[in-house]
Amino acid sequence: MRAVDIIIRKRDGLALTREAIDTFVDGVTHGTWPDYQASALLMAVCLKGMEPEETLWLTEAMVRSGERVDLSDLGAFTVGKHSTGGVGDKVSIVLAPVVAACGGVVPKMSGRGLGHTGGTLDKLESIPGFRVGLSIPEFKAVLRDVGACMIGQTATLAPADKKLYALRDVTGTVESLPLIAASIMSKKLAEGCRALVLDVKCGSGAFMKDVAHARALAEAMVSIGTRAGVRTEAVITDMEAPLGEAVGNAVEILECLDVLHGRGPADVRLVTRRLASRMLVLAGLQPDDETAAAAADQAIASGAALERFRRMVERQGGDPRVCDDPRLLPLAPGTVQVTAERAGFVTAMRALAIGQASCLLGAGRDAVGDPVDHGVGILVRAKPGAQVAAGDTLLELRHRDGRGLEAALALCREAIAIGDEAPAHRAKILEEVR
């Protein structure tokens, strides 16, 4: 099968055979398909789509392009979680120890932040000494002992996806539902869990701007996971405003510790509790949502989840004393407030702009490989719905020597709207796809 014939078939809107898709992924992996043919096919897929079957085959071929982590010796309760990325989304960091404390095994491989959304790895690395570059045997040892471990994606997992993603990024072919679904699911399936809960973020601060698109992506991913033999569900959650009250790295770890201590913002607690419940049910550890939610609550109330987190940090080389003494986290010294120019209700706090502002302060990166400043970030002092007086603090920016401050402040001011009436309540959990 010649590459050009496969391209032409997709260009003409026809479904590709499993063999054709294997040829493509194999060619990309081994460099026998030149980039210009791969990008032509990617654009054709972008514009002509893929059948669910083709998307599954693409995912499976990408999984086969590399190593698949064998977690079978870790028992029946391995359960993964993936978020499509949002601003202030630190849920994984709380969720993993909560689920572990309830008997689950949560092997979490994450990416670094790029653009306006932060990365779990960058957040964790704000804990002094924390190592995300564990080998697979080290990873499994921590999982066996603690039930939770959070590391970076290794280069051996779905290498075809890495090559294709780099190409998509520069050829305008990122925004394709089957390609997004296959990319995410290839990595998740390669991680070897038996069950998987997806958090599909939806709103102006997320990749999926509306519920229809978020639902379509969720359905595509759930279909792939299920057909590939992994119990998979998706929860669609709101990402109009940042999640929680902290956006950055160390500031988000602080917030995670708050939640693990039984405090913290209501929305973070709500989303964590929901995802934990579904993970426990899907893993087969709890019979239903009610008992699962109670178990998750109890894990926090009893301190068991915090204890798991402490052990995970310790086993990954981090300083476990941060759990009790957050002053050990490297917060940047500078603070500047954004205050309300008038009295009223906060009607909007656009996540995209807040995320970009945090990035400008140094908490994120524009290009792969850029360093991040773990100490800077943004604290939300008045969430959407809050009533404020003129001069009240809305946001607090933590900066280092004023770096990026002016532009970040301008973005933050634009991100916030104050109106005369309280905005309608926005549900944080929008839909679930099973």
Added chain:
Amino acid sequence: MRAVDIIIRKRDGLALTREAIDTFVDGVTHGTWPDYQASALLMAVCLKGMEPEETLWLTEAMVRSGERVDLSDLGAFTVGKHSTGGVGDKVSIVLAPVVAACGGVVPKMSGRGLGHTGGTLDKLESIPGFRVGLSIPEFKAVLRDVGACMIGQTATLAPADKKLYALRDVTGTVESLPLIAASIMSKKLAEGCRALVLDVKCGSGAFMKDVAHARALAEAMVSIGTRAGVRTEAVITDMEAPLGEAVGNAVEILECLDVLHGRGPADVRLVTRRLASRMLVLAGLQPDDETAAAAADQAIASGAALERFRRMVERQGGDPRVCDDPRLLPLAPGTVQVTAERAGFVTAMRALAIGQASCLLGAGRDAVGDPVDHGVGILVRAKPGAQVAAGDTLLELRHRDGRGLEAALALCREAIAIGDEAPAHRAKILEEVR
């Protein structure tokens, strides 16, 4: 303007600005746009199309990517001709001397044959000594003296088109009306004529399989030429069956000489006469079709056209004695007949298969740079519509030592259909676009 933003714009079905198109063509010409970005944009153009304005800009940018031949010192009557390619299409070789004999100046740059359609250059090179690799000053000198000269496209004309075409060929992006129109017209506009007549072939043996597609291509090209300031028209002609009675190289030159001597197949004479008339009218040499056709007829009847051809051959290094002694042409010695298996009427002679058969005998090439055998080819002894008895010769294959003969014979037998009733008359000239 980043390449990826230009690609995304077209992917989303939006028109590109002139600046964006210039950036693209410039990037391709100078290698600053990597092939993988160019091919992604080409696929997006394939699937989302281009407005007439964009197609014009693309054409003009490709013209500017290289040299534009300056024919201004050759007077007002320069008139070009281009055929989209068919089987047995030797019209240019007759047409150029006819129009030259009527006062026109016909600077013809042609390509080589590839696949099932032959190439004018390969046909001309079957004349012993004929040189198609003239420099532009040599080309202009012959044009000045003879009024017709036929050479290969120089590498300096529209180099962006050459790069894009090579990329399209391997990325499934050949079949795009705006890309085809811009590719053809960039070369034609770079050739510097004041007027241009296009022969858009239509039918199973041509690139455009039906009249609707042929008309759309003709309209796009006429629009580009006209807007670029060149008087341009198109004639859509039939390509279900081969044109004339010879398919190959030397055999086609023989047929051209027949026509220049006032003999030859009716369809070749008809198409030549029509195209010559339009070229003479468009060049401003004749007031209307009637006088123009009479002038073309007279050019042949008087021997003036043959004389022009003789001088062109001589000036291009060829042996002019072939004009009177066709035995100087290098015909291959082997002949095999394809005969009618039953009595009836020839109802079909599929051009594609005949062209492929001729290619198999060695008259064409599968890959750029392959040598061709000038002496082999196929002679049509019974055209569609002819009544035949069982055993009558339908085709005569000229082969060299049996090379490709078996496969060619099989293709030829499949190409011909014999029925009980005479087929409906097919017009050779289907439409005209002005």
